[in-house]
Amino acid sequence: MEPLRHSTAHLLAAAVTELWPNAKPTLGPAIADGFYYDFDFGNAKISEEDFPKIEERMHTIIKTWKGFEKNVLTKEEALKEFADNPYKKELIEEHSKDSDGLTVYQSGGFRDLCRGGHSTDPKEIKYFKLLSVAGAYWRGDEKQKMLTRIYGTVFPTQKELDEYLTLQEEAKKRDHRKLGRELDLFTFSELVGAGLPLYTPKGALLRRLVNDYVESVQAAQGYTQVWTPQIAKAELFKTSGHYDKYKDSMFKVTSNYSEEEYFLKPMNCPQHTQIYASKARSYRDLPIRLTDFAMLYRDEKPGELSGLARVRAFSQDDCHVFCREDQVDLEVDMALAMTKEIMKTFGLSYKYRLSTHDPEHPEKYIGDPKVWEKTEEWAEKIMKRNKIEYIDGPGEAAFYAPKMDLIAKDSLGREWQLSTIQIDFFLPERFDLEYVDSDGAKKRPVMIHRAIVGSPERFLMVLIEHFAGNFPTWLAPVQVKMLPITERKKS
Ligand SMILES: [Zn+2]
Ligand SMILES: [Zn+2]
The missing domain is CATH 3.30.930.10 (Bira Bifunctional Protein; Domain 2)
Structure with missing residues (x-):
């Protein structure tokens, strides 16, 4: 599945860069349920309304693809090729030290910096769907630029794709954030x-x-x-090892009366x-x-x-x-x-x-x-x-x-x-x-x-x-409701 998903991410980038020539593709990996690709769209704004247009272009482009052709480039060649894409340039600088060299894969007219792992037959890339769009920081770092992430999924057959999409619909209906609000939890x-x-x-x-x-x-x-109390001295977490390993995800607490470091407890074990x-x-x-x-x-x-x-x-x-x-x-x-x-x-x-x-x-x-x-x-x-x-x-x-x-x-x-x-x-x-x-x-x-x-x-x-909110009776916060039934008034 991973080569198929990853290959479809290439296809997405190919379609997006044809439709938005100024968009800069950054990274596009396969993930658990499909794939995503992060783009810098500059001043352009895209939304889910653009998906049919992008998907249509993807279906057109894939017909021209014969395979993923591997090209090994020197750092200079790669930097020249991606001269107008600062994100790829950053990746090239990082990977230029890799032992297997810098590789660019070409399919049809689209070339992307990539380490490989593609479908052997592009004809397999057929049953895909774009799912959502979200903001994502470059390299997940809040200090870096916010990019636009497009999520999608792909399956070997239409049946599997349909099953997945039905499941997603059901999951959306059951989303605990939505049900939590509706059920007032x-x-x-x-x-x-x-x-x-x-x-x-x-x-x-x-x-x-x-x-x-x-x-x-x-x-x-x-x-x-x-x-046990909510806060404890840093010494406790230093002894347990939590301080060394988890300090960055612990809340620090200060006292008005001492210089001692305290933390809100992330775990019960040390106490x-x-x-x-x-x-x-x-x-x-x-x-x-x-x-x-x-x-x-x-x-x-x-x-x-x-x-x-x-x-x-x-x-x-x-x-x-x-x-x-x-x-x-x-x-x-x-x-x-x-x-x-x-x-x-x-x-x-x-x-x-x-x-x-x-x-x-x-x-x-x-x-x-x-x-x-x-x-x-x-x-x-x-x-x-x-x-x-x-x-x-x-x-x-x-x-x-x-x-x-x-x-x-x-x-x-x-x-x-x-x-x-x-x-x-x-x-x-x-x-x-x-x-x-x-x-x-x-x-x-x-x-x-x-x-x-x-x-x-x-x-x-x-x-x-x-339970989609339909809890078993012993768990239901509202177990029984009385409905008043009045006798219809005689006119
Ligand atoms: Zn690739
Ligand atoms: Zn424990």
């Missing part, structure tokens, strides 16, 4: 701030029902609820280590299972905020189990069983992903590579023992542990990563957590992080769209 206020959802009485009830349900399943497994460390623990006290629904805050980029999908304030059903090594298997089995039960309640199908670390980028992780190996093997064994099929997620691990992630599928077949279970040896070490074992020796507990619905707020979005 949540709102945003410019005065409060972007990415900070306000739950109305009905939305707050729905949120509470989801939390209470998750809480009841957890309580049955021996979890106890704790509550929970301090509850564990608050007293001496014996092997008999373990496992200790803590749950916390306190709010978390992350300084997401304004351009990436979207409804409840990406917010700056949210909570997580992120629990932490402190246990002995010999208890890990049972604890993870229990957590896996819990994910199964909860997904079943909401009627979501799912698959698992084993997210491991990327040995080529050690700077992204903390801890000893040997421990990583051991933990990843352990997680694999647990999945196999539970007869869970899973896909591999290389490079998708958290910075402190591999993850057993659950990816749910909603009623429209869209995938959402929800649950995660992580076996962590590093945070207990960094916080110097201990317990006294049966032989009197001091040992380190293992910390298991696990979330089932992930963020209840984001889960609400999934539920709103999954």
Whole structure:
């Protein structure tokens, strides 16, 4: 699919530059559902109304294409060819150091700077559709120029294209931002701030029902609820490693009375280590299972905020189990069983992903590579023992542990990563957590992080769209409505 999608992006650029000769094509990759191409249209404004004209031109141009012919250029040749396109020039400067040289692909009369990966037969490029237009900063950088992004999709057959478009229509009808407004569940206020959802009485009830349900399943497994403050000293996050890895997405808080740095908490884990460390623990006290629904805050980029999908304030059903090594298997089995039960309640199908670390980028992780190996093997064994099929997620691990992630599928077949279970040896070490074992020796507990619905707020979005707003009765904020029926007045 990727070569087909990427090739269609070339075709889009060919049509756009014929129709708007001053438009400058920049980058146009294949993406999950299709492709996009970013253009600098100068002073020209384009909208979805221009799509039929562009699509028609694409259909005309494709008839003249025989293939994608590769040309290797020197930096000078490439700079000369793209002399009037500062974006391509920037890319040429960057890629001129690449070992495989600069390549320009030609199809019909259209040439584009590109690394390759095209359809072998342009006749395949037939069943495409332009979808939307949006603003996008050059290289995703807010300080750079705002470009015009045109999204489109393409499929090998008309049937697949139609199916996709029908699904998109249905998704649009179910959009949680639209339904959230219509069902009066949540709102945003410019005065409060972007990415900070306000739950109305009905939305707050729905949120509470989801939390209470998750809480009841957890309580049955021996979890106890704790509550931790919204802010903490930088020292806490420096010790956990969050400061080094996530400082840029944490909100800084200042005090009038001290020079100390504080942050709004992005995660519950570091605080929970301090509850564990608050007293001496014996092997008999373990496992200790803590749950916390306190709010978390992350300084997401304004351009990436979207409804409840990406917010700056949210909570997580992120629990932490402190246990002995010999208890890990049972604890993870229990957590896996819990994910199964909860997904079943909401009627979501799912698959698992084993997210491991990327040995080529050690700077992204903390801890000893040997421990990583051991933990990843352990997680694999647990999945196999539970007869869970899973896909591999290389490079998708958290910075402190591999993850057993659950990816749910909603009623429209869209995938959402929800649950995660992580076996962590590093945070207990960094916080110097201990317990006294049966032989009197001091040992380190293992910390298991696990979330089932992930963020209840984001889960609400999934539920709103999954049920198209028609919640099962136990979740519906309005369960019954009385309709007064009056006797027709006699005239
Ligand atoms: Zn290409
Ligand atoms: Zn955690």
